[in-house]
Amino acid sequence: MLKTTTSLLFRAVQRRCCRPSLLRTFHCNSPLNPRLIPNTPRSFPNLVVHRKYATLGSTGTPQPPETKPTPRENIYTLPNALTVSRIVACPVLGWSILQNDFTLATTLLVYAGLTDLADGYLARRFNMQTVLGTILDPAADKTLMTTLTVTLAMQGLLPVPLAVVILGRDVLLSFSAFYIRYTSLPEPKTFSRYWDFSIPSAEVRPTAISKVNTALQLGLMGVTTISPLVPYAMGVPLQGFQWIVATTTIWSGLSYIFSKDAVRIVSERRQQKPPST
Incomplete structure (x- = not known):
């Protein structure tokens, strides 16, 4: 009975942390660690933030966003x-x-x-x-x-x-x-x-x-x-x-x-x- 209840609780937490609304922004490449608190960077070691969000590496620190390249032209004509x-x-x-x-x-x-x-x-x-x-x-x-x-x-x-x-x-x-x-x-x-x-x-x-x-x-x-x-x-x-x-x-x-x-x-x-x- 205790084992069944723990399994159901784990599946509920997993569904809540990986529902489609969160997957629009986050991509999780590793299974959920039940020992860690959900929705924190430590729970998602391979977290990648797309578009306007900065990238989070394995340490959880935000990386600087990519800068827009300066347009140039060939002037040697x-x-x-x-x-x-x-x-x-x-x-x-x-x-x-x-x-x-x-x-x-x-x-x-x-x-x-x-x-x-x-x-x-x-x-x-x-x-x-x-x-x-x-x-x-x-x-x-x-x-x-x-x-x-x-x-x-x-x-x-x-x-x-x-x-x-x-x-x-x-x-x-x-x-x-x-x-x-x-x-x-x-x-x-x-x-x-x-x-x-x-x-x-x-x-x-x-x-x-x-x-x-x-x-x-x-x-x-x-x-x-x-x-x-x-x-x-x-x-x-x-x-x-x-x-x-x-x-x-x-x-x-x-x-x-x-x-x-x-x-x-x-x-x-x-x-x-x-x-x-």
Whole structure:
């Protein structure tokens, strides 16, 4: 009689400790030890907590949860290399203008234009777009524009007020880019991670007027660079071109302030992406 009662009591305790509601969270790989108190870590030496619960080992101590890996991308692509080559060529371009070597300056300007077209085509054709590329491409354009603006103004080929407008807009946009990079960088925000561009944080999307303004600025700088090589005067046409560029420069700077799609946070874009079925 005593043996039967003990057996029934043991089965009742076993059913209570291993009912389906508990098995949703806990997985027991060892038989219940009746000498130990149920529902304690000592009673389940191989206890595993799933999903949001920390793992309990044989000692019953919680293990740290797995950290979410930081998303990274391959930044060593041919389009990015072409973009970097445009940036590297800018100091040589500026030096050639200051040395009145406008033949070399025109050659480098043509190279910059061809590589600008090539890197965009390759990125789209072979699916090599990167978040870094969306930052490097406008940065290369701004580096080229800054080099041409400063050196041509120093040579007296570009009005100083127009140079101030162009450079002032670019400086303000550069400070904004540094601030957006810091605020959109995933935690932890360290100095090394800030300059690790394989960690995408935000992508820049130029506005429509900004694309038009960039084309007009490059056109003005190109015409101004080759003007010393042209045998006839271009003063009046260049002056009208300069007023147009001044207007589009101010307009494009304001468009970045009031546009909602100019800067997009990468994490927010991935959260909005519908889950795959």
